Amino acid sequence: MMSTDKISLQCPMPKFDFDVITMGHGSGGLLTHRLLQSGVFDLLSNSLLNQQHDGASFHLNGNVAFSTDSYVISPVFFPGGNIGDLAVNGTVNDLAMCGAKAEYLSLGFILEEGLRMEEFWKVLVSIKHAAAKADVRIVTGDTKVVEKGKGDKIFINTSGIGYIHPNAAIHHGNIRAGDRIIVSGNIATHGMAIMSVRKGLEFETDIETDSTNLNHTVIALIEKFGNDIKFLRDPTRGGVASVLNEIAELTRLGYHLDQNALPVDERVDAACEMLGLDPLYVANEGLFMAVVSKEAAEQFVSTLRKDANGANACIIGEVSEQYPGKVTMKSRIGGTRIVSYLTGEQLPRIC
């Protein structure tokens, strides 16, 4: 991921009337118009957005997936990314998990009065680049401003529509005992990158978020493996453990992990150890989990490993009829434990 500073150099900020966002920028009047004109429309320009209508009008033909997500991350800027690329990649990836290639996105901002224009611009530029990389068009949007103290710099909502690949047969109902559980790379990286800069918890590290769009990677896999892919999910908040608990409950099958197989970057592992956090519950971006038939699993992993987004992909466990509805894990030393849902937020421990 290119740093936001480098990107900003390529897209210099236009001259705005104000150095900071004011209530007037959300009034719908002249200030809003100017902000959108030079800040949004010019930067994210495409034929549908350029209609500058209340909504985008277009024709859909085929099976589509539709998803929405809101982004309230704190801090807004973090090692390796910011809320802007996260908001694009997040919804693009949600669609990819449905087996769909994102085509159109909406983009809604809730800005806090006093947000520096320069920061807003950096976010916008990241959105532009993330959208270009994911090959998705931002076709409609909205901007609101709330009083200082009523928000946290910038909140973003994106919704997206994409066409579902004809080979996709992703449904938890297709999961069977013997299927393999796969992750596309190291777990917990994004969450620990955020944690390292969160106020009050700062620690020195070079961990960067791995947030990226997964649509090209996933669509290529669906193209090749079709209905051998039973289930896809990006384990964002709640981490890998929460996703597995959800499908364990839905399918009434047992999901068994091998702790030795879990890919965790050594620096991330050390940071989790220090803070008393379990990587299984830490949020991820740019990572997905798949449940794949036993027969196709090895080949799925070797194909995925050739992709830039899957270099550390591996099989982390399997589905069985034992302990239905439960997620269990064989510990490093050979014992077995259950892996439960995360309750509330993962909180740092005392000692």
Add this chain to the structure above:
Amino acid sequence: MKYLSEYRDPEMVEVFIREIHRITTKPWTLMEICGGQTHSLVKNGILDMLPKEINMVHGPGCPVCVTSISVIDEAIHLAKQPGTVLCSFGDMLRVPGSAKSLLEVKAEGADVRILYSPLEAVQLAKDNPDKQVVFFAVGFETTAPANALSVIQADHLRLNNYSILASHVLVPPAMEAILGDEENRIDAFLAAGHVCTIMGMEEYYPIVEKYQCPIVVTGFEPVDLLQGILMAVQQLEAGIYKLENQYSRSVQREGNKMAIETITEVFDVGDRAWRGLGNIPQSGYEVNERYRKYNARLKFNLDLPAAEENKDCISGDIMKGLKKPRQCPNFGTRCVPEHPLGAPMVSSEGACAAYFHYSNSSIQEPVSTL
């Protein structure tokens, strides 16, 4: 990870497991003091690997669990005062007071912040002279030096807006309370490695002698715990009792002198009420006379009515090793992490939380009664 993976080595684990099985001839009840040890035992599945004769019971060494409900109420009361910032270790936030938890009052608008170090709270006080910053200073001897240091630091900076709500508890008096209980069935202790890193081992010799009970100072990783268990069982099988140190890479007999000096500079030893265990004489630290202006209880004239513990929570029996979490009729039904009856279900070191999150009756034999 260096200094960790060596102590998680499956081959070493197997060597110790085999040796424990080989030498165990009689039933023994061992208590690990620290909640970190409890979690490591359950999380790594070690309890299932031990011979059935060895009954591990889980001690009171979870600072969050033993903090009395009255102290939580005090923290909540302070958090609700306008212009006050209450800083706490994250673990304390979910623990229920008599009406609410800190997490709930935070959601209602109180300024409650999670910090890793009390020194950050001092910085916060320095940066916000118009706010009163209170640090919720809980924990065993392990967290006491840093909490004491924060007071010393605030004093150097001549801050008038920093104080601590101290609720420190001490391990040796609690061990004596457990051993002195007429229902006690503990044959040996695994003492808490990190507490001993600070305080050293001297305090434990008299306990070994008085109660003729083996104590092994033990670490937290699987290999540490198994070696600690082996050392304790070796003593029990040989009919001897002495103080041993498994965690010698961290613990020295005299402890950390500088840390102890810091503690004694700021704190006096006094009586302390423990959640579930009641009042234990000389079992806690309170801010001493010299630093009284940093004592939040005095500064804010805290005099709240004593709160009653939830009668449906059997945390006292659990922390004394008389019962195990699954023997509680409310475990996993009326008492779950999102709606706990008591602290052991929500603390990251609580025994009930360990059983709830990592161990399950569907994959393990039900635990036998003591």
